[in-house]
Amino acid sequence: MKTPPPSAVRRNEISPLPPLAEGIGLPWDVAVDDAVEELARAREQYGDTFVVETGRDRYLFTFSPVGVESFYALPEESASKGVADYLMLRRKLPEEIFDGRRTLPGGLFRKGDVAHYLENLQAALETTSAELGTEGTFDVFAVTRRLGHRMGLASWAGPGCAEGDAFERLVVAFDALDGSDAFVHPDAMAAVEASGKADERAALAEITEVVGDSLGRPGGSDLFVRIAEAWAGEPDDVRRQGIAWDVALIHIASMSNLAAALGWSLVDLVEHPEQAARVVAGDQALAERCTLESTRLAQRSIMGRTVMAPVELDDGTTTYTVGPGATIATLLPLTNTSSAPGYEDWQPERWNRSRLADPSALASPALVTAFGHGKHSCPAQPFSLAAMSMAVTHLMNTYELEPGWSSYPVPVPAQIGGVARADGPCPLQYRAR
Numbered sequence: 001m002k003t004p005p006p007s008a009v010r011r012n013e014i015s016p017l018p019p020l021a022e023g024i025g026l027p028w029d030v031a032v033d034d035a036v037e038e039l040a041r042a043r044e045q046y047g048d049t050f051v052v053e054t055g056r057d058r059y060l061f062t063f064s065p066v067g068v069e070s071f072y073a074l075p076e077e078s079a080s081k082g083v084a085d086y087l088m089l090r091r092k093l094p095e096e097i098f099d100g101r102r103t104l105p106g107g108l109f110r111k112g113d114v115a116h117y118l119e120n121l122q123a124a125l126e127t128t129s130a131e132l133g134t135e136g137t138f139d140v141f142a143v144t145r146r147l148g149h150r151m152g153l154a155s156w157a158g159p160g161c162a163e164g165d166a167f168e169r170l171v172v173a174f175d176a177l178d179g180s181d182a183f184v185h186p187d188a189m190a191a192v193e194a195s196g197k198a199d200e201r202a203a204l205a206e207i208t209e210v211v212g213d214s215l216g217r218p219g220g221s222d223l224f225v226r227i228a229e230a231w232a233g234e235p236d237d238v239r240r241q242g243i244a245w246d247v248a249l250i251h252i253a254s255m256s257n258l259a260a261a262l263g264w265s266l267v268d269l270v271e272h273p274e275q276a277a278r279v280v281a282g283d284q285a286l287a288e289r290c291t292l293e294s295t296r297l298a299q300r301s302i303m304g305r306t307v308m309a310p311v312e313l314d315d316g317t318t319t320y321t322v323g324p325g326a327t328i329a330t331l332l333p334l335t336n337t338s339s340a341p342g343y344e345d346w347q348p349e350r351w352n353r354s355r356l357a358d359p360s361a362l363a364s365p366a367l368v369t370a371f372g373h374g375k376h377s378c379p380a381q382p383f384s385l386a387a388m389s390m391a392v393t394h395l396m397n398t399y400e401l402e403p404g405w406s407s408y409p410v411p412v413p414a415q416i417g418g419v420a421r422a423d424g425p426c427p428l429q430y431r432a433r
């Protein structure tokens, strides 16, 4: 990929200029009925590559096979995923949480680490069954979210943070601080800004207190010990806050997709008794395929790269030069289910481990994904698939499950990013086997 000389390209410039999607804005800036539908309509009208000007931002969207391949090959130095994520999350999270972090979510998935997280998940599943008792009705996404909190806090917060009063306080605080609100409820971000992020700052202070207090207790997960060691030797208040904010950012990253994807996996398995029976009988490989397939179908991710230095994007027809400040983007729900016949259906057998068994009907394998492609693809994929399949197997082994929904749950319409959240309750009746 050639890089044009910086002096020749103006800020936000896109040259040649592809069609401008007239009257289309993104849900942070304008009210939309359905953020994904809006961009699908723009694609129908303007083709696979078009520009959206929204608020103060300029997006170059691309959906063609070569365009999407070029997107995943963009170099981080000139088209940054890190900056795009930061600009998105900053709408919700207090800016100060990003300063000076010493242990980042990307460094969490060494082999030994994952085994510990899965042990914590097993314990969290047993606690979940104890909380649920023998029969009743639970909301799928509420239960998977609480499970994610318990497994995550046992894995990276301090001793005692995954139980009792400390756990309940952290659940309330993380639900208020949740960075994924930036893309699940983009329409609420103007109010967050107007409030000066008061609720979010109060939640961060609460997390700092609870995690800080855990430092006085013996024990702690391997990861927590590593997080704490990185702050050894600092004055007490700096160390306490540094550790708590590292834990907070890690936990927030873990909340983006995993609990929601697990929720859809459970919904789909309950809707497919034949595969559910095989999973209950112990078919671990099928369980992973099912969770991967549910994650693909529930994807609502906008994938963005903020241009830092002039860069070129080839969409197969035209090579565009894009100037700093613009965002190059694609949207998974517009390619994942419609790039070849049959991709709109739930068919777990299309996966062979984490790859498509037969991508030959696709103009490019890059058009379909659950965890991303290229060097930014999710480092948590193997862990997430193992965790989701362990969780669905446990819940379906412990309980007979009956859907309490009359039609298949639908995503929050304004959501643009991450795995879909259900728009409304999603009750599941359960009775111990």
Ligand code: HEM
Pocket: 081, 082, 105, 106, 108, 250, 253, 254, 255, 257, 258, 261, 262, 295, 301, 303, 304, 370, 371, 372, 373, 375, 376, 377, 378, 379, 380, 381, 384, 419
């Ligand atoms: C089902 C669960 C999950 C799904 C579907 C998922 C999906 C994704 C996707 C699609 C990307 C690529 C985004 C892009 O290219 O712009 C990604 C990247 C990433 N994910 Fe996940 N993720 C999941 C779980 C997790 C968890 C549990 C964590 C950690 C706490 C995590 C941490 C990350 C990080 C750090 C990256 C960025 C990697 C990089 O920039 O090099 N993910 N994830």
